[in-house]
Amino acid sequence: MKITFLGHATLLIKTTTSTILIDPFISGNELAAGKIDLNDLKPDFILLTHAHQDHVLDVELIAKNSGATIVSNYEIATYYANKGFTTHPMNHGGSWNFNFGKLKYVNAIHTSSFADGTYGGQPGGFILSADEKHIYIAGDTALHMDMKLIPYTYELDLAILPIGDNFTMGIEDAIFASDFVECDTVLGYHYDTFGFIKIDHEAAKKQFSTADKKLYLLEIGKSILI
DSSP: OOOEEESSTTTEOOOSSOEEESSSSOOTTGGTTTTTTTTOOOSSSOOOOOOOOOTTHHHHHHHHHOOOOOEEHHHHHHHHHHHTTOOEEEOTTTEEEEEEEEEEEEEOOOOBTTTTTTOOOOOOEEEETTTTEEEEOOOOOOOOGGGGGGGGGGSSSSEEEEEOOOOOOHHHHHHHHHHTTEEEEEESOOSSSGGGOOOOOOHHHHHHTTTEEEEEEOOOEEEEEO
16 A cells, blocks of 8 residues: 655555545645646545545545545535535444445544535544555544544554644644554654644654654655555
8 A cells, every 4th residue: 555645634545446535735735836736636535534624625626637436524525415526425433345445434633614614524534444454544633532442443554643733633642642543653744734733853753763653754745655
C-alpha cells in the first residue's frame, strides 16, 4: 500500500485495486501550489472525515472529473448526493466491505460544518483495512478514550494522526494517542498549513523518538510504503 502526502490533511492511498483520496484541500493550500495538479487526481473513492473547508474544498471538482464515490457520514454523503454525486453514507461504529477492503467509521472529537453553514454531522475517522494492512486515519480530533477500543479488533500497521495543535491534538497528545491505539509508527498530518498549526519538525521527531516511536513527516508529494 502506497500513501502519498498531498499537504495539510490530504492523502492519496493506492491499494492493489483502488485509489483512495482523503480530505482533498489542495487549491486553497499555498504550500501545495505548483506541487499537486488537481487534474491528475483520479481516485476511485474520496473519504471525508468532516465538512470543514480545509478538508472538502476540492471534493466537487475531483469527484466530477473522476466519478469517484464519496464516502463519509450520513449528513455529508447526503449533501453531495443532493448535488448529483455518487456517495456511500456511513456512521460511527459502522463498517462496510468495499472492493479495496474494509472501512470502519470511528469516533473523533471536533466540529463539522460546511463553509455555507450547512450542518456536517458528527466528525469521524476511518480504519482502512486493505492489502492485509490496517491503517487508522484519525481525522481532525482531540485525544479521546475511544481510541483505546481500536486494538481490541485491529492490529494497526500505521496511525495517521493530526499533530498541529490548536485545532486538534498536538505532539504530546499524539504520542498518547499512539499508546492508546498501540501503534508506534505514526504519519503526522494537519500541520504547518497556516500560522496556528506550524510545528518544529525536528523537535516533534525527537519527542516521538524519545517515546520509542517513529514519526513520519512527509514533504508534499512524497510517499511511504507499508
